[in-house]
Amino acid sequence: MKHYHRIPLMLCSFCAVSLFIIAQNNTNLPTSMYGVGELSTSDGGRYAGMGNIGIALNRTGFQNTLNPAAITRMDSTCFIFDVGASASYARYSFQNDHSSSFMGNPNRFSIGCRILPRWYAMIGAAPYSSVGYIIQTEEEVEGMPGSYTYSLFEGSGGLYRCYLTNAFALTKRLSVGINLGIILGTVTQSETQESAIVEYESSKRAFYADFGIHYEFNTIGNQKWAAGLVFAPSLQVNHENNLTYSNSSTSESVDKSYHSRTQYLPMHIGAGISMTTERWVMTTDYNYLDWSRNTSSYTSMKYENQHKLNIGGAYITNPRLPRSTELMGGIGLSNSYINLRGGKMQYLEVSAGASFPIRYSYLSLGATWRKQINSRSSLMQESRFSMNLNITFGERISRSKLR
Known part of the structure; x- marks a missing residue:
């Protein structure tokens, strides 16, 4: 018996989008194969137009969420607020099938200030990952040519990160910082075949921590150099799972908890270097995410670092x-952490944007075009255009409070 999968599939922030693809396969595509979902590469911000990078950037008016040590140039006389939103248009294709989607959502909120002359703090929330897919399968009934049974797989939800950042300026050039917080959210997955529906609901939560260092070198002429390093350990994701089964034709129903395979947040190591002159800011980031602690129970899928x-x-x-x-x-290259039947996916991103000062505030716009550049025709192709809007504004406080 052959299995033909009509797959509307892509994991996107805060949404489910549909791509109808016909692909031949010998195993059912599982709904739980995507772990914690597609990670949010960043949460936008003032420098979204540079490709959402900034491990080595420590600048006035920048609420840096990529390196907890790089907020010590915060305006010492203000509470700094950051609010962001994003919208994107995506197009997916496989052979002669195409689909597109549009989505828009808030994507960040943070508040920061100087607590003491060498102590800075920030609190915020941002998306961590998201799940959104619809998979419809056609299976020809053996011995009955032209007769098919149909199954529908759906998934939605995502994880969110709430964090508290503390940064300390140890010297004029050296800063250290730590992010502490939680990641939590709910992922709902369902399988429907004929009149039977099975729904899996998993409430996930995990402790989150990452550490950062930022160092500014001696200047060379009018050039100022800086470097940053971040590290986040791999931590276990806790689950509270519930399974619901119902069949309208037989009035059967089941509601019970179930056990799932242990999942972990990936270990993250990031490094960056920046160079600033009177008119230019240049920076580069490298990020490595280790997924080796996560395993799949499906032979058709594995995790990639x-x-x-x-x-x-x-x-x-x-x-x-x-x-x-x-x-x-900005420009960037990356790979997906999901490997489907040996298919590896790589992505090219190109970004552009502008930041406009408005008194003590900044209005920032960033646009990113993302293209899947894998060469295998058997893999789904994706291209996406997204826009980020961010507002950074300050509320003046008395200088005497910080002396």
């Missing part, structure tokens, strides 16, 4: 002003 390399820059239009318009651009 991820490598991400991004290069970005900003042009300061009027460096004589304390706050100036900045024009940004």
Whole structure:
């Protein structure tokens, strides 16, 4: 008996999108194969137009969520608020089948300030990962040519990160920081065949921590160099799982808890270097995510360690002003951590944007085009255009409170 899968599939932030693909396969595509879902590469921010990089960036007016040590240039007389939203248009194709989707959602919120002369803090929330897919299968009934049974697999939900950042300026050039928080959310998956429906609901939570270092080198002429390093350990994800079964034709129903395979947040190591002049900011980030602690019970799928390399820059239009318009651009390469039947997926991203000062605030816009560049025709192709809007604003506080 052959299995033909009509798959509307892609994991996207806060949404489920549909791509109808016909592909031949010998095993059912499981709904639980995607672990914690597609990770959010970042949460946008003022430098989304540079490709969402900033491990080595420690600048005034920048709420850096990529390196907890790189917030010690925060304006010491303000509470700094960051609010962001994103929208994207995606197009998927496989052979002669195509589909597209549009989505838009808030994607970040943070508040930061200086607590003491060398102690800075920030609290915030942002998406960590998301699940969204619909899979419809056609299976020809053996011995009955032209007769098929149909199954529908659906998944939705995601995980969110709530964190508290503390950074300490040990010296004028050296800062250290730590993020502590929790990751939590619910993923719902269902399988429907004829009149029977099985729904799996998993509430997930995990402790989250990452550590950062930021160091500024001696200047060379008008060039200022800095480097950053971040590390997040692999931590276990706890589950509370519930299975619900119902069959409308027989009035049968089951509601019980179930056990699932242990999942872990990936270990993350990131490094960055930046160079700043009077008019230019240039930076590059490398990120490595180790998924080796996660295993799949399905032979058609395995986890891959991820490598991400991004290069970005900003042009300061009027460096004589304390706050100036900045024009940004960036490029990045990465791979997916999901390997389906030996198929590896790589991605190219190109970004552009601008940041506009408005009194003590910044209005930032960033656009990113993402293209899947794998060469295998048997893999689904994706291209995506996204926009990020971010507002950073400050609320003045008394200087005497910080003396």
